[in-house]
Amino acid sequence: MFKRLAFCALASALAGPVFAAPALADTMTMWVRASGANAAAHLVDLWNSTHPDKIELTTIPDNEMVTKLATGVQAGEVPDLVSFDLIYMPDFMKAGFLVDLTADLKANPNYASVAQAYKDIATYEGKLYGAGFTPDVSILVWNKDLFKKAGLDPEKPPRTISEIHEDAKKIRALGAEIYGFYFSGACPGCNIFTTSPMMVAAGSKILPANGADDALTGDGVRQVLETFKEMWSEGLVPKSAQADNGANFTAMFKTGKIGIQGTGGFLLSELKHDVPDLNFGVTFLPGVQEGQVSSFVGGDVVAIPVGSKHVPLAKQFIAWELTDEAQLDGLAKNNILPSRPALADNKYFAADPRVVVTAKALGVGYVPWVYHFADMVNSDSSPWINMLQRAIFDGDVDGAIKEGREKMKAIAAE
């Protein structure tokens, strides 16, 4: 009898915390690459303040994310959620690093209005593995004061690359230190972001998905390169552009001495903060003919690594980050673009139409679905940057395209 009483007492003591107390809240871990950390923190803070389950955010240096996630997955040491550069999505999906989210995302009514580029990049063999998280997108900015001084209509941005060229000539005539156009000539990433959409807008395809696929197709590539080459040889672009590996990608336009430049949406808040008096406009990156527009959709996607210890909860977070609440109060309120272009017209962006244009650029943007993106584009020895430099600075446009095409196809065939 005593034994039975003692057992019951022990059993109730052990079971007490399990059955009597309310369920304990969980804490999820999340890795975010440094470039997206600021934006991710806004969303995570909002989640943490409105949910019993919390997220601990860890920032990973940009160029360590691939190594860290790859070794983490192989060692079974992964976070519950991960936010990384969307361009690595094909490699990660193929490597089997990510949890299949197809059923959850297809059942989510908000997912339908996510920018198409995010859906494309997160699809592998018909399945979905991630969602847009903290977007960025490329746009064209122009200095309205310089336009006015050059006798151009400050409210009429260039609608084609030829118009960029013509406007740049007039702006260059303003003075020795005033330049019509700027691009970072030694920065592969900057140019895939801002120059490739002009080619895509003109109907070209840039990167091959595999060895049998075509690269650098259509006349858009040649026409854009020809225009850039002419602008360079006519001195409409500062000489320093040739050596700029991206260090001056955002700094040059801030000086107020550049008429037109392709850049990223992230520059808007920087410009407003750093040079509040700079009078600039925002438009879509144009193609060869009027009406042709495009952009490069960048930023981060969010996914669940295989080995996550809180998969159901992590899925809840992904579903939540696509809601109006998260997109507007977590992102738009903090000057960050929502990944659903339909939310571009919102109360937070209403005061500045330039932000609305930027948010809408997500809807017309593209992102290349390729393996070996770093090899083909981002690497400092990539065929993409070699093609640009040979065409623009050496003037050999056709030779550059031919060489770029062959090298890109060779990489895609690996």
Add this chain to the structure above:
Amino acid sequence: MAPALVFVAVFVLAPLGQLVAMSLTDRSLLGGGKFVGFENYLRIWRDSGFWRALLFTGKYTLVLTPILMGLGFALALLTVDNTPLKRITRTIVFLPVVIGLSSSSLLWFWLLDEQVGLFNKLLVDLHLIREPIVWFVTADLAFWAVVISITWKVVGFGMVLFVSGIQSINPDILEAAVMDGAGYWSRVRLIILPLSRRVLLLTTLVSAIGSILAFDQFYIMTSGGPRGQTFTAVYWIYQNSFVSFRLGYGAALSIVLTLIILIFSTTQIAIAARTAET
């Protein structure tokens, strides 16, 4: 002895063995990896990028090492006495050595910037150039930009080694030479230089191996450009391993570079030993 052997086995031999094993696979940073024999090594023969990087690394080493040696030795001669002014001078010249290489590269990257760089401004103010130089626009200019920055960064290290070498020379020998009527340059040439041979060898080895393994300064200042003309051998290994995800190939490149350094160091030590005997 035994703890040292364990240390070497765990921290040197085991990783080296793993590296060799990895170099025989097609392992990717994203996982996988099957045995491919010596395919990676055969690929190195065909990899013009690697040979170009190796040639560039050789040029960098051959140019930089004599500069560091000559300047380090000259500075040591100038500051070898322990007067307060010379001690302060030594400290100032040595200061950049304790700065991280990445930090100093970043510092020089902006110092050499054609828009806001103070180095260009100095040259313009001194009327040495008419307009700011775009330093990283050609491979030659970029090369010299890095050489200038690294000389500033590490020349103090050689200087301190030479100072300690010169100070360890028995003063009686130098005094005897003075008594015999030897002038300053004779003493430098016939006594100081030969008796500093060990330090000279050590400094050459350290400078040369440091140059062969150069990475940070080029990664930060030139990004391998323009047109991939300033990739060093280590930078090429990094590109293959972590940008292109080819870990197996990167491992094979590392093994080849290790062998090259081994041959280079052994030859250099052997030559120095033979010179010492004669």
